[in-house]
Amino acid sequence: MTSTSAAQARPSLGFHGRSFMAYALKPQAPIADWLGELDKWARNSPGFFQGRAIVLDLAAVRLSETATAHLIGELSERGIRIIGIEGLGATEKLGPNFPPLLKGGRATPVEDASHANQKSVHPEPAS
Structure with missing residues (x-):
């Protein structure tokens, strides 16, 4: 077997791009109050975050x-x-035990999940 045929027999690495929708959480100071508001919101939308891609946007706070x-x-x-962190300054870095730093995300309009849940629970009557 020549080196050319051995290279052709290797399976593909399977490396290709993917695009996923992710929600961004953007904490505000003071963090304890923001977490309290998040808890209130989550009580109205139980299970909303389960299985969803969540990015932590730290642009509004310095931690x-x-x-x-x-x-x-x-x-x-x-x-x-x-799954990732964005919004850090150019010189800010985090250690290897943190989710990766992300760049290049863009905001998209998202319907408030609490309103979406209300719509699905109480559909308008058909006329």
Whole structure:
């Protein structure tokens, strides 16, 4: 077998791009109050975050690495799994145990989940 035929016999690596819809959570200071508001919102939309891609946008707050880890832990306890982080300054970095830093995301309009749940629970009567 020549090296050319061996290279042709190798299976494909299977590396290709994917695009997914992700929701971005953008905490506001003070974080404890923001978490309280998140808890209230989540009570009206139980299970909303389950199985959804969630990005943590830290542009509106300045948190230390320890505080960021604590916030991610608080979100995890609420069943919110963070797949990536955006909104850090150009010189800010996080350690290897954090979700990856993301760039290039763009905002899209999203219907408020609490309103979407109300619509599905109470459909308007047909005329």
